[in-house]
Amino acid sequence: MTIQPGTLSLIDVSVEIAGHRLVDAISFDVGPGEMVGLLGPNGAGKSTLLRTIYKVVKPAMGTVLVNGNDVQHQTSAWVAQNVAAVLQDMPADFPLTVRDVVTMGRSAHKALLEPDTAHDRCLIDAALKLQRLEALQDRPFRTLSGGERQRALLARALVQQPSILVLDEPTNHLDIRYQLSLLKFVRELGITVVAALHDLNLAAMFCDRLCLMQGGRMAALGRPDEVLTSERINKVYCVEMVVQRHPSTGKVFLLPA
């Protein structure tokens, strides 16, 4: 048996914090192995919606199903065995080594007092190697560059052996080369991915489908060429953009008009 790509269903998910409705009745399904991008201006509710998937935020209404199970009825450990998240929190206050940080990813699979087994070490080594971090594994995490940190957090997510990967602005602070390599890597991982992204062109390039959000509501859902039209971008972001097709890949891309 191997780890299979998972399914995710958001059914009428609404989130309220301190009386403000940050996410309003969002529904969509993500199929096995699919990569869905969440787009929208700052404050559109992308991160808040993602938080309901890895169970940091409880929806005021609606249901989040991970592999058919309501996450609110599951333990945090169960959720972490199925969903891994790469977030912006950086474990930089303590002298943790890169390997320590990656090892944290195994936690949800371990019983109390259970030591790291050969299997755990094997997974950790594989994840470090995949992210080209073998040589840095004993370095303090806080001495890494932005790109290296992001790779370490991705390695930590990989050893969770998730069937769904959640990424919140994964390309922030990365140069264009790391942005491309990270998204390409995630795309080819073969598991289900939901990512909040700011760069419309990267989203169009890598995602199967896009969910465009505005003020907590869903403004559009569909293939990149369906969602990214100049009228809709104008409506949501209040900017004029020209939509074109890439001459070699055939994917849509946008330029300021």
Next chain:
Amino acid sequence: MSEAHITDKQGDLQERDALLATLRAAPPPKVAPDIGLPEPGPTAVGRGRYAAVLAAMFGLIGVAVLAGMMVGSVTIPAGTALSILIHWISGGLLLEPDWREAHEIIIVQTRIPRVILAAVVGASLGVAGMVIQAIVRNPLAGPSILGVSSGAATGAVIVMRFGLLFLGAFTLHIAAFVGGLIALTIVFWIARTGGNMTPTRLVLAGIAISAVLSALTSLLVLTSPDPQLAARVLFWTLGGFGSAQWSLLPIPVAALVIGLGTMLVQARRLNLLMAGDESAVALGLDVERFRRAMFVLTAGLTGITVAVSGVIGFVGLIMPHIVRLMVGADHRKALPAVALLGASFTIAADLVARSIIAPLELPVGIVTALVGGPFFIWLLRRDARSLGVTR
């Protein structure tokens, strides 16, 4: 730097697929033997190094214990002290007494309980400090920031001020513990108001309660008709092991065993707290409940140590830093090490405190602060240099 992911060479692609297959593989059956899988290099090296550090710490504690038995109003030679110790531990079976009975009485009745109390208090403060730093995700925190120490001091001062003895010989200790508990409850209640108990709110609540309680303590002392009270209170609050006796030991020893035991069982989860609250949840930890439980545990442990020995500063703040420098931040390794180092440090500090102006004694808190403060400053500067200007 490395060519992260961007390489299309055939060999690299094959290697990548093999690594991905490893990651996707479900865990092997539990009975599968591990034979044939070589130990990864860095881990094996790390393990050897850790064993060496622990051995050195055991050596250190041995030296400290021996010195603690030798030094005092009467100096007892190392050989005699060791013989008496062996004789005593074996229940009188081993070694024929060839020493003066007075020496045996001094060692067994006074010095051994004192060394044990110092060790238990040092170990408790060390582990409590390390866990508190993880709970509030701030390496500059220590056991005293929870307000427990101030509460304990207030409780003790009330007993001294009004000459209460209604609970017998240990009234002072019991009052200190109850004071700590009350302060802890208030801090807990403030920090929880409005839902989540965040690290910042916990620290701020602790600081506020400490300030109020210190003012209350000062008020009690200044309005007292007893001119000696101020000195006695000062002496008590600066900590010491002068009250050590066998009958005082069971509670702090039990608290350390239970506290450290629980922390070791939860060590992997304590590590997750260092990742940040949101990541810790995403990694499978119920952060809110876990932080609450660990807060009560460390505060209880701190309260008991303060009750038996007064407020001994800097041990819980500094020992965790030194240990992390030596064995890293992983609690599974760092907690046993910090218990050992904290114990050796307080035994040594107590030795200095009772011998430097003999036959008088200094409060041990003065020694730990005088040694610990400058060391901490050095540590901060060193840390800042090694990290450059990035933080």
